[in-house]
Amino acid sequence: MSVKLLYFASLREQVGSSGESLELPSGVASVAGLREHLVARGGVWQAALAGNRALRVAVNQDLAIASTAIKEGDEVAFFPPVTGG
């Protein structure tokens, strides 16, 4: 299945990308699975998305948790803890 990924703020700078369309292998069906899939790219991806980094994830513009399911066509955004206001 194909998903749209977005990266914001310091995470966007770290991975050098604001977003991409990605075809996911079967078996990747949750936020946690997607994060592991991206970490497996190694290099800056591993450094930026490793499990010990405090990151927020949104699926279709709603805040999500590690177990949130991902479906075909979803928009998934990764970003650092927010600092507005």
Place this chain on the structure above:
Amino acid sequence: MSVRVQTEDFEAGAEIAALRRGDPKIGAVAAFIGLVRDVNEGSAVRSMTLEHYPGMTERALEGIVAAAKGRFRIQHALVIHRVGELQPTDQIVLVVTAGSHRGDAFAACEFIMDYLKTRAPLWKKEQTGEGARWVEAREADDQAAARWCPDRAE
């Protein structure tokens, strides 16, 4: 429209007047304005850039306003948050709440700010004398938001 994300500045007096215009039930208006300081974490701040997630930021703020209206007796609420490059003394954010009595207006205003600071996708990057840096999220902000849901506190 109770939520606006914009690069333009805002005029609090005009926004408050518009929010309560023609509503004789309003006896109390509370407002908060957040500003760019010229120093943060011991460094001089020359400018600040605010990044957001177009679509989700508005949606998150609308959800926070709806939660405030469900929780407090207020009739109207407005949130304006600026994005893009800002300078010290510039206005960043305006929250206005209006209701019959001051207690709910004050509380709703603070509730909206506490949730905005921990839930709305907005990020600050500061230009300082030592270079550019992303502002780190503060534990104190999480604690401020957590006090509104005591059953979930540690």
